[in-house]
Amino acid sequence: MFASVDLALRIDTAEARLSRSIALGLPEGSSPDQAPFVIPVGSGYAVFAKPGSPMNKVIGIGIDAPLTPAEMDRVEDAFRGRNEDTRVELSTLALPHAGELLSARGYRLQGFENVLGLDLRAEVKSARGSGVVVAQVRDGALSPWLEILVDGFATPDDTGVAPENFPRAIVEDATRDFARSPEVQRYVAWLSGEAVGSASMRVDGAIAAMCGAATLPAHRKRGVQQALLSSRVDDARAAGCDLAVITTAPGTRSQANAHRRGFHLLYARAVLVRPLHTQASRPPAS
Secondary structure: OOOOHHHHHHHHHHHHHHHHHHHHOOOOOOOHHHOOEEEEEOOEEEEEOOOOOOOOEEEOOOOOOOOOHHHHHHHHHHHHHOOOOEEEEEEOOOOHHHHHHHHHOOOEEEEEEEEEEEEOOOOOOOOOOOOEEEEEEOOOOOOOHHHHHHHHHHOOOOOOOOOOOOOHHHHHHHHHHHHOOOOEEEEEEEEOOEEEEEEEEEEEOOEEEEEEEEEOHHHOOOOHHHHHHHHHHHHHHHOOOOEEEEEEOOOOHHHHHHHHOOOEEEEEEEEEEEOHHHOOOOOOOO
8 A cells, every 4th residue: 555645644634633623522621721722734733632641732734735933833832831842743744844844943853653554445354363352332431441441551562662651640531531532433352251452443534543452461462452453444444434544653563463454554753842941932934
């Protein structure tokens, strides 16, 4: 599967809309300096959800149009008003000017994440773990879906390099916020009557984003993630999607599981951060 600029724009725009949906679904903060915000930036958004949230980021920018200093001034001012670093997830298929502008403004490379895709128009054999039963959660209950995700993220696999680590309380709060998005579908995997894995999916037009999957540490390497991924792929194809996407940290078991299911690496995103203490001064406009 070839990763064109147009394809990257589709994927990053869908990811940006997910972040937007989460932020807009939150209640107002307890004070004006904690209220969520969404700022359009090209085809993407700058999003603030809550203090310290992994949802706080700028994504979908610099692909279809040049990034301007004025846009970044506005974005950085907004994050500074929330006492937050400005974090950008920039596609490797973005215009080179975007990276140059961010570097000149003092952004630092924090890590990478890989974007993998599966063409749902092609026939791909389903892969199910032996004895694993996957069910979609169709009511408002968050348990055990939430607990499994939080426990799984708190104990990552022993491979790969994640760009960021967040405290458990922040992860749990962000997962609850994520579940409020009306487009999110939730799944739980059962093994011998025990809930051992959970995952989610969000359909945006013809793109199905495979989001937030985890397996309890004691039940890993038993095909749980393969079963969860296969169930979501089947549902995405039934919903008329032509592309399934999953984002992973580089070199992780999650990436290996996606490759085994037929996903291919499309492109990466650089995670760039401008620390709050460097934002008091601005570089000259270019």
